[in-house]
Amino acid sequence: MKALLIVDVQNDFCTGGVLAAKGGEEVAPIINKIAPNFDLVIASKDWHPIKTKHFDKWPPHCVQETHGAEFHSDLNTANIDLVALKGTGTIDDGYSAFEATNINLISFLKQNKITELYVSGIATDYCVLSSALDSVKEGFKTFVVTDAIRGVNVNPNDSEIALQQMKEAGCILIASEEI
Template sequence: MSEILLVVDMQNGFMSEKCRHIIPTVIKLIEQFLAAGKLVKFTRFINTADSNYVKLIHWSRLMQESETSIIDELQPYINNNIFDKPYYSAFTQNFSNFIFLNKISKIYLCGVETDSCILKTAIDSFERGIEPVIIEDASSSHGGQQAHDAGIFLLKRNIGKNQIKMSDEVLEEMS
């Protein structure tokens, strides 16, 4: 079984003060996964002027490099391990190919936004027969705790309550 830690959209444009508290936990997870010889990849959301985000919900952020860049704290870990995506889910053609070629059977998810990008990626993973695990204390939403909690609630209903774990639990299972 091949596993991956997927760090979702830890970008300047998403990292409000409501999200920054997860950074040390995300770094700890990255370092422990790498030390265990496991894969660590990142996603980066890039919006476009003709997207439904702009057309339907009038949200035109994350188009400029200043917002789309991965936060400084994670730069030392990136090393060309980024999958760009134009929508909520990480499951672009490139990411899907990577998952298939590397025979990934389990995806640990952390980052932002629990109620959209993490939620959609987890459900897409689930529907593809890949086990998703959401690391709750390493995930957040710039919409605040209520949005994060709503995402966790929906994830428990849609992929199973046992798929939501805390970072210490994940790290203990690894050792």
């Protein structure tokens, strides 16, 4: 059994958002195309309170109940079986989908007999990286869909470095047409 994890394809991470990854919205059509190939589709959302220590590091983004926190309109949400909310506390960063506070993602995946997890979304160098590394750590065969991710790239090579870290941790880098 295999699942697709869509990480944070939210308005604030797409063009016009306060923390936009260049071309962030470009991942939505790719994700929509591959989603039917999976037994389960899980999407994570940054879901920050208005006051959080996370905003000491980052500009306020994906604040609960705001337009910036909503999924980008190009993402077909009808494909999504579960939404995992992360970064919901006042002191947690919530980079990894495995830090969701509304569901124990590990238990959910294991209860549904998921053995392979395909990771897509935003941002390659933060939330995608953390989610993929946690997936490997939890024993899932982990694939990163390289054309369905985009990075924030605070530093110019951050996404390249993140991809290397994921590969070294045991993630398999794959293009959407290979699925």
